[in-house]
Amino acid sequence: MRLFIAVPVPPDIRRAAADTDRKLRAYGATGRFVPGGNYHITMHYIGESNDLVEAAEAMHEAAHDARPFLLRLTDYGTFSSGTGRTGYIGVSDETGELARLYEVLEDALWDRGFTRNRTRLVPHITLGRNISGDEGFSCPRREAFTANALVLYESRAVRGGIEYVPVHKERIE
DSSP states (O other), X not given: OEEEEEEEOOXXXXXXXXXXXXXXXXXXXXXXXXXXXXXXXEEEEEEEOOOXXXXXXXXXXXXXXXOOEEEEEEEEEEEEETTEEEEEEEEEOTTSHHHHHHHHHHHHHHHTTOOOOSSOOOOEEEEEEEEESOTTXXXXXXXXXXXXXXXXXXXXXXXXXXXXXXXXXXXOO
């Protein structure tokens, strides 16, 4: 199974991201766009693994001392990836709690034999990959939401696309 851990986003944030996606496409951008139902904030990409119990235990450890926290959408941005540019909406971690949760999760996963992420956390919601034609695009957002869960997702190939299926959810209370 191909697995990753993420902070899910609520429906109103998915709608805001979809609005930015529509504006980006109307601007003339092309690429492989992410279906709105797949929007999330990736915390750790595990990759191919069947270690569901170990991943769930690491998530529990990370969420144990965490409290719900505020995240806010920022603006459209891009970063280079191996296959081109990835377009995203930035997410602001004004409280620092997301960064703290990330570090605890990374340590808990490492203690259970998973690899560490190679880069620091850059909170974002991916809109698309191999994006072109977006030069100069801007779409500032200010919507905010309370992050209160970590979800372990399985990434499945379905009918020519990718579907993210929740496998385990850890509440942050």
